[in-house]
Amino acid sequence: SKLKSFIEEMPKCELHVHIEGTLEPEMKLQLAKRNHIKLPYKNEKAVRDAYDFDDLPSFLAVYYEGMSVLLTEQDFFDVTYAYLKKARSQNVRYTEMFFDPQAHTARGVAFDTVIRGIRRAQRQGEIELGIHSQLIMCFLRDWSAEFAMTTLLQSLPYKEWIIGVGLDSDEKNNPPIKFTKVFKRARQEGYLLTMHCDVDQDNSVSHIWQTLRDIGVDRIDHGVNSLEDEKLCDEIKRRQLALTVCPISNAYVTDSAKSQAIAAMLEAGMRVTVNSDDPAYFPGYMTENLKRVWKDVDIGKPELVQLTENAFEGSWLPRQAKDRYL
Numbered sequence: 153s154k155l156k157s158f159i160e161e162m163p164k165c166e167l168h169v170h171i172e173g174t175l176e177p178e179m180k181l182q183l184a185k186r187n188h189i190k191l192p193y194k195n196e197k198a199v200r201d202a203y204d205f206d207d208l209p210s211f212l213a214v215y216y217e218g219m220s221v222l223l224t225e226q227d228f229f230d231v232t233y234a235y236l237k238k239a240r241s242q243n244v245r246y247t248e249m250f251f252d253p254q255a256h257t258a259r260g261v262a263f264d265t266v267i268r269g270i271r272r273a274q275r276q277g278e279i280e281l282g283i284h285s286q287l288i289m290c291f292l293r294d295w296s297a298e299f300a301m302t303t304l305l306q307s308l309p310y311k312e313w314i315i316g317v318g319l320d321s322d323e324k325n326n327p328p329i330k331f332t333k334v335f336k337r338a339r340q341e342g343y344l345l346t347m348h349c350d351v352d353q354d355n356s357v358s359h360i361w362q363t364l365r366d367i368g369v370d371r372i373d374h375g376v377n378s379l380e381d382e383k384l385c386d387e388i389k390r391r392q393l394a395l396t397v398c399p400i401s402n403a404y405v406t407d408s409a410k411s412q413a414i415a416a417m418l419e420a421g422m423r424v425t426v427n428s429d430d431p432a433y434f435p436g437y438m439t440e441n442l443k444r445v446w447k448d449v450d451i452g453k454p455e456l457v458q459l460t461e462n463a464f465e466g467s468w469l470p471r472q473a474k475d476r477y478l
């Protein structure tokens with residue numbers, strides 16, 4: 153249909169994708185072989201068959217196990233470049249990518265190795281593919297605030313390569329305020345701030361309030377449960393914060409893709425966006441996620457355009473770069 157090709161062809165902006173979550177089974181096996189790591193899977197299907205998660209913790213276990221094949225600068229280059237190539241093939245013009253340095257430094261991989269590989273892929277993606285990108289460093293919320301602070305300090309020599317910081321991993325019993333000091337320091341260092349407020353977590357609404365009142369975020373990742381509190385929605389609107397919602401991801405870790413919630417947020421004038429999260433695990437990149445919402449709630453061209461404008465407007469590009477895209 154016309155809308156199907158409209159979705160495929162429209163210029164796109166992605167604001168919520170974890171580089172480590174773009175590691176496809178095929179590359180997982182390749183890198184394991186190259187690095188002489190024994191995996192208990194003999195082919196791509198066997199890898200995928202082990203992806204039987206149904207909530208956030210069961211996904212995270214598979215996600216951290218999977219990234220054990222990432223060891224060298226070349227590995228980080230390869231996974232990042234493959235994502236950029238795939239994104240560009242769906243006409244993604246600009247993407248803000250998360251990475252999880254602690255998941256690597258905790259295994260003995262140097263921060264420098266991780267970020268240099270990613271950075272080289274970003275430069276090559278820009279030159280050879282014409283896709284622009286920026287990097288957001290996430291802290292793992294199920295580790296201590298001290299480890300996050302150490303990681304923040306470790307990142308400072310690479311500050312020019314990182315636009316902002318985020319917070320991800322298991323939200324249960326790990327509220328935003330656990331990291332108030334870390335984020336205050338990150339702000340002082342010039343980083344922009346975002347945090348995951350995952351869908352249907354314990355205390356979702358109060359966690360979102362914390363990101364506003366105690367942290368002062370510039371964006372909210374997921375944040376779907378804000379719809380349960382009218383005052384919270386009003387405050388998110390007043391601050392013009394983008395919400396980075398990930399439909400196919402939602403469908404895996406909760407009971408639904410939350411497409412109705414996306415439509416409701418658009419209707420309410422909130423700066424909601426559609427993103428892929430961990431596309432190698434929650435299968436589907438930008439196009440598949442937009443199509444999912446379209447199929448669930450039958451949105452039209454104006455809504456699809458609004459979602460894309462929200463993403464460019466809510467991005468962490470300088471004003472004049474946004475205007476070139478809009």
Ligand code: ADE
Pocket residue numbers: 170173208215320321322348350401429430
């Ligand atoms: N790390 C990678 N993907 C994540 C997600 N969807 N939620 C929390 N942490 C993550």
Ligand code: ZN
Pocket residue numbers: 168170320348373429
């Ligand atoms: Zn995420």
